[in-house]
Amino acid sequence: xxxxSKTASAKGRDLDATTLxxxxxxxxxxxxxxxxxxxxxxxxxxWRAELPGTKRGGRTIGAIFAHLHNSRLVWIKxxxxxxxxxxxxxPFRCTIxxxxxxxxxxxxxxxxxxxxxxSGGAARRVTKFSRGSWVPVWPxxxxxxxxxxxxxxxxxxxxxxxxxxxxxxxxxxxxxxxWQWNKLWKEAGFATRPR
Numbered sequence: 001x002x003x004x005s006k007t008a009s010a011k012g013r014d015l016d017a018t019t020l021x022x023x024x025x026x027x028x029x030x031x032x033x034x035x036x037x038x039x040x041x042x043x044x045x046x047w048r049a050e051l052p053g054t055k056r057g058g059r060t061i062g063a064i065f066a067h068l069h070n071s072r073l074v075w076i077k078x079x080x081x082x083x084x085x086x087x088x089x090x091p092f093r094c095t096i097x098x099x100x101x102x103x104x105x106x107x108x109x110x111x112x113x114x115x116x117x118x119s120g121g122a123a124r125r126v127t128k129f130s131r132g133s134w135v136p137v138w139p140x141x142x143x144x145x146x147x148x149x150x151x152x153x154x155x156x157x158x159x160x161x162x163x164x165x166x167x168x169x170x171x172x173x174x175x176x177x178x179w180q181w182n183k184l185w186k187e188a189g190f191a192t193r194p195r
Contacts, residue, residue: 032107041174066091072106078130080113
């Protein structure tokens with residue numbers, strides 16, 4: 001009886017792990033859709049605008065989008081070197097259209113990296129997460145996903161705030177659209193809603 005209970009319990013955990021993995025990958029899949037919403041609705045005048053009174057400069061919205069893309073490249077290069085890295089973005093020269101295209105490419109490669117990292121199979125190639133040479137290497141897995149998603153969400157908040165402070169407030173379709181997860185899931189073609 002105890003053996004049967006352990007087996008049933010293990011199957012339940014496997015199903016839960018499979019569902020969790022799928023949920024994390026779906027969440028990352030719509031992550032770039034959130035970025036694309038901001039890029040689509042951003043007033044082009046806000047792209048290179050700098051906040052008045054900032055003595056040290058700070059990143060423009062364009063530079064933040066370049067930073068997001070270029071950070072993905074560091075993660076791919078250091079953690080999944082078998083995947084092809086898209087070209088980096090110049091934070092001072094890239095256009096909104098270049099950033100949108102580059103984000104689609106790096107998001108696809110990050111999704112491939114996360115899919116492998118979260119697979120847990122013997123053939124898994126992504127076993128470590130390196131955020132750069134200045135910080136410790138972590139095992140690839142759930143924390144890797146959480147770090148990547150948190151980093152992007154943090155900068156999305158900055159972008160929305162900067163656009164507002166610069167006088168180029170994003171429409172509700174953008175700032176509110178990133179919170180319409182059911183709609184994002186449906187637009188991504190997932191059979192389920194967020195789970």
